[in-house]
Amino acid sequence: MAGKAERIGWLNGLVVGTREATVVIDPQSLDRVPDHARVLVSHAHADHTYGFRHKGVKQSTPETRDIHDALNSLGIGKFEQVKLGDRVAVDDIEIEALNAGHMLGSAQFLAHTPLSTILYTGDINCIDTLTTKAAEPQECDMLVIEATYGSPTYRFPRREQVYSEMVEWALYTINQGILPVFHVYAAGKAQEVVRLFNLYTRIPVIVSPRLDGVNRAYTKSGQPLEWKVSTSHEGRELLQKGPCIYLTTPSQNGSTAELANRRIARAYATGWAMSYWRGDAGFPLSSHADFDQLVSYIKDCKPKHVYVFTGFVDGIRRALSAALGKETKLVPSFLQRTITEQY
Numbered sequence: 001m002a003g004k005a006e007r008i009g010w011l012n013g014l015v016v017g018t019r020e021a022t023v024v025i026d027p028q029s030l031d032r033v034p035d036h037a038r039v040l041v042s043h044a045h046a047d048h049t050y051g052f053r054h055k056g057v058k059q060s061t062p063e064t065r066d067i068h069d070a071l072n073s074l075g076i077g078k079f080e081q082v083k084l085g086d087r088v089a090v091d092d093i094e095i096e097a098l099n100a101g102h103m104l105g106s107a108q109f110l111a112h113t114p115l116s117t118i119l120y121t122g123d124i125n126c127i128d129t130l131t132t133k134a135a136e137p138q139e140c141d142m143l144v145i146e147a148t149y150g151s152p153t154y155r156f157p158r159r160e161q162v163y164s165e166m167v168e169w170a171l172y173t174i175n176q177g178i179l180p181v182f183h184v185y186a187a188g189k190a191q192e193v194v195r196l197f198n199l200y201t202r203i204p205v206i207v208s209p210r211l212d213g214v215n216r217a218y219t220k221s222g223q224p225l226e227w228k229v230s231t232s233h234e235g236r237e238l239l240q241k242g243p244c245i246y247l248t249t250p251s252q253n254g255s256t257a258e259l260a261n262r263r264i265a266r267a268y269a270t271g272w273a274m275s276y277w278r279g280d281a282g283f284p285l286s287s288h289a290d291f292d293q294l295v296s297y298i299k300d301c302k303p304k305h306v307y308v309f310t311g312f313v314d315g316i317r318r319a320l321s322a323a324l325g326k327e328t329k330l331v332p333s334f335l336q337r338t339i340t341e342q343y
């Protein structure tokens with residue numbers, strides 16, 4: 001509508017536009033993102049980092065940049081860091097970076113425009129873990145939130161229980177003379193599992209090379225992790241003979257050369273293990289909020305409007321109607337839409 005000074009909508013990511021500025025958060029394509037737009041990247045998982053290819057200025061936390069650098073060979077040009085807790089001004093929009101609790105350096109972005117406040121959560125987790133602090137709700141006019149596990153099917157057990165079951169399974173497996181192999185995401189989940197075994201056992205942790213660089217980014221930020229990479233002499237020896245656990249990515253299925261002589265048992269650690277898993281064991285260790293966390297987080301933000309950008313849209317919509325007593329507006333997952341007026 002002519003005359004409105006604010007536009008909020010989807011253009012392969014969240015766009016917040018005012019008379020003076022355009023901010024695009026977590027774009028999944030840059031086709032229609034103007035070079036002068038400011039691009040923000042919430043965290044280092046690959047489905048959120050496409051914006052680092054933007055020609056103009058892009059921003060993330062320094063930890064997100066470091067993890068991205070560890071996983072990718074190309075550096076990021078025109079980069080400006082924003083630390084958690086900092087505010088940056090993009091003309092008449094002020095952006096606050098807030099802890100998202102999802103992985104090291106993961107941020108929510110709270111945008112203050114002349115007319116409203118918009119909170120984009122990125123991927124969030126609302127409980128403390130061994131490597132992250134819970135995301136805290138922020139009051140806002142508009143909340144744009146993920147709902148990866150926005151279905152009542154996904155109510156995770158207490159994290160301490162999941163941790164102890166993982167350690168028990170690993171110890172039992174080692175006692176059988178079998179090597180426990182955990183398949184986990186290289187960034188975030190892997191470092192939590194390393195920390196778990198460092199804290200509660202003396203079992204050496206061996207990781208595949210892809211995890212090694214991310215582990216270094218974690219230690220650079222002050223997180224204490226101890227591990228050996230599978231390609232090192234010590235790592236190779238332990239994998240072939242010693243008691244140890246091996247961490248690798250979810251997609252590494254075949255036997256690696258290091259594991260050729262060992263009997264192995266495979267476990268997957270993911271929230272999806274609530275409904276199914278591959279391999280010999282599955283543990284519902286998630287870096288995302290579960291259904292109950294999402295509902296209470298949304299309530300505590302007291303938003304006038306709620307949009308969900310991924311996951312179980314219908315599940316969360318039904319729950320919010322019941323819990324908040326009002327209809328919430330939801331957009332489906334990343335439909336390509338022209339920017340539209342929302343107010």
Ligand SMILES: [Zn+2]
Pocket residue numbers: 043045102123
């Ligand atoms: Zn993520």
